[in-house]
Amino acid sequence: MEKFTYVRHSFAVGMIVQKFGGSSVADAEGMKRVAQRIVATKRAGHDVVVVVSAMGDTTDELIELANQVSPMPSGRELDMLLTAGERISMALLAMAISNLGHEARSFTGSQAGIITDSAHGRARVIDVSPGRIQEALDQGAIAIVAGFQGVSQDTKDITTLGRGGSDTTAVALAAALDADVCEIYTDVDGVFSADPRIVPAARQLKSVTYEEMLELAASGAKVLHLRCVEYARRFDLPIHVRSSFSNKEGTWVVKDYPEGADMEQAILAGVAHDRSEAKITIVGVPDRPGVAAAIFRSLADAAINLDMIVQNVSAAATGRTDISFTLPKTEGQTGVATLKKIQGEVGFESLIYDDQIGKLSLVGAGMRSHPGISATLFGAMSDAGINIEMITTSEIRISILCRESDLDRAVQAAHTAFNLDSDQVEAVVYGGSGR
Ligand code: ASP
Ligand code: MG
Numbered sequence: 001m002e003k004f005t006y007v008r009h010s011f012a013v014g015m016i017v018q019k020f021g022g023s024s025v026a027d028a029e030g031m032k033r034v035a036q037r038i039v040a041t042k043r044a045g046h047d048v049v050v051v052v053s054a055m056g057d058t059t060d061e062l063i064e065l066a067n068q069v070s071p072m073p074s075g076r077e078l079d080m081l082l083t084a085g086e087r088i089s090m091a092l093l094a095m096a097i098s099n100l101g102h103e104a105r106s107f108t109g110s111q112a113g114i115i116t117d118s119a120h121g122r123a124r125v126i127d128v129s130p131g132r133i134q135e136a137l138d139q140g141a142i143a144i145v146a147g148f149q150g151v152s153q154d155t156k157d158i159t160t161l162g163r164g165g166s167d168t169t170a171v172a173l174a175a176a177l178d179a180d181v182c183e184i185y186t187d188v189d190g191v192f193s194a195d196p197r198i199v200p201a202a203r204q205l206k207s208v209t210y211e212e213m214l215e216l217a218a219s220g221a222k223v224l225h226l227r228c229v230e231y232a233r234r235f236d237l238p239i240h241v242r243s244s245f246s247n248k249e250g251t252w253v254v255k256d257y258p259e260g261a262d263m264e265q266a267i268l269a270g271v272a273h274d275r276s277e278a279k280i281t282i283v284g285v286p287d288r289p290g291v292a293a294a295i296f297r298s299l300a301d302a303a304i305n306l307d308m309i310v311q312n313v314s315a316a317a318t319g320r321t322d323i324s325f326t327l328p329k330t331e332g333q334t335g336v337a338t339l340k341k342i343q344g345e346v347g348f349e350s351l352i353y354d355d356q357i358g359k360l361s362l363v364g365a366g367m368r369s370h371p372g373i374s375a376t377l378f379g380a381m382s383d384a385g386i387n388i389e390m391i392t393t394s395e396i397r398i399s400i401l402c403r404e405s406d407l408d409r410a411v412q413a414a415h416t417a418f419n420l421d422s423d424q425v426e427a428v429v430y431g432g433s434g435r
Helices: 028-043 058-069 073-101 131-138 168-177 210-218 228-236 261-268 291-302 329-341 373-383 404-417
Strands: 017-020 049-053 105-106 114-116 125-128 144-145 149-152 158-162 181-186 208-211 241-243 251-254 271-275 277-287 309-310 320-328 348-356 356-364 390-394 395-401
Touching: 017 028, 017 168, 028 049, 028 073, 028 144, 049 073, 049 131, 049 168, 058 073, 073 105, 073 144, 073 149, 073 158, 114 168, 114 277, 125 168, 131 144, 144 168, 144 404, 168 181, 168 228, 181 320, 208 210, 210 228, 210 271, 210 356, 271 404, 277 291, 277 329, 277 356, 291 320, 291 329, 309 390, 309 395, 320 329, 329 348, 356 404, 373 395, 395 404
Parallel strands: 017 049, 017 181, 049 144, 105 144, 114 149, 181 241, 208 251
Antiparallel strands: 114 125, 149 158, 241 251, 271 356, 277 320, 277 348, 309 320, 356 395, 390 395
């Protein structure tokens, strides 16, 4: 087994929060490997708080089990069940650390003072009061906290923060404890300019800004939970995304690019992709004031999250237009049902539901100052024979929709067109899950 020494990267630190994803603690061997790394950090003189996810695929297995006993388990009970996954990890990790001669104490999210609202399955952290964690640190212990969970301020019930939520636990604790850095350990070496499984020549980013990472995470990059990046930005807390399987320096998520950063990298951070959305087209919508409002009000009332929205110019002859929008596939059926209910009142002709779509997003702060980025992107799609179905932009992002079957080629073409390809294969995926 590789021996871990704690290597300081870039700046000196005194308090470190380390988060280990499910693939890093998938089995007893993984637990022991992670325990060694934690102990090495402690021996280097740092205060260490650890946030841990459920082992391997435990969360998926628990959800599956819940569905076997009930098709619609209640949010309260599902959260109670799922948080057990992280509790298994925290106790085992504390045992593995103590076996190496250091004191470790495990805490549930609730014990660690992670206070949330009461939205089961997607609770938001509203306050963190880590008194017991601070106390453990003051007594020289390593604190281990179960990720992804908290306790509702109102109902006092146990909540979860949404899939991948342990990242958010880690950053929220790091901010509350005024840690110097939050290290997110995963099974890849850091954040890449594209998913290395699609683009083998993807390059590892040395650093990326909060705002770019937010756009990447919102556009389908799974390496960090979106909320955790929002949190880090709010508190200006540096995140270091790195592998728990190697000693390599990973990717720093920070406010600004460091002085002298690679200029190429500073123009575009990368290409993200997303296969989780579907498209609904409302055909023949009467073109008069209030119609779009009625449509989108009904979708909002059904708590459906929309992403891209496009409305065509109405045909002069008919006075009717088409409106297309995208939404998570998981909300597709609810979206269609909601719109059918208002069809009579709004008077549109028909609905088309399409879940064979893919979304590509190009992200980079340099878009603000470099003209011609969209021209290059659209040119690359045209050269690759890929039809663009929708386009949306933000200040630092361009997203396009295409056929799902074209998505991998689209990502490769965009990556090459912007010279993001590295000359060597840099990415190693150690565990396989990307978490
Ligand atoms: N175990 C939870 C999940 O799989 C939380 C996490 O891994 O961050 O979503
Ligand atoms: Mg997990």
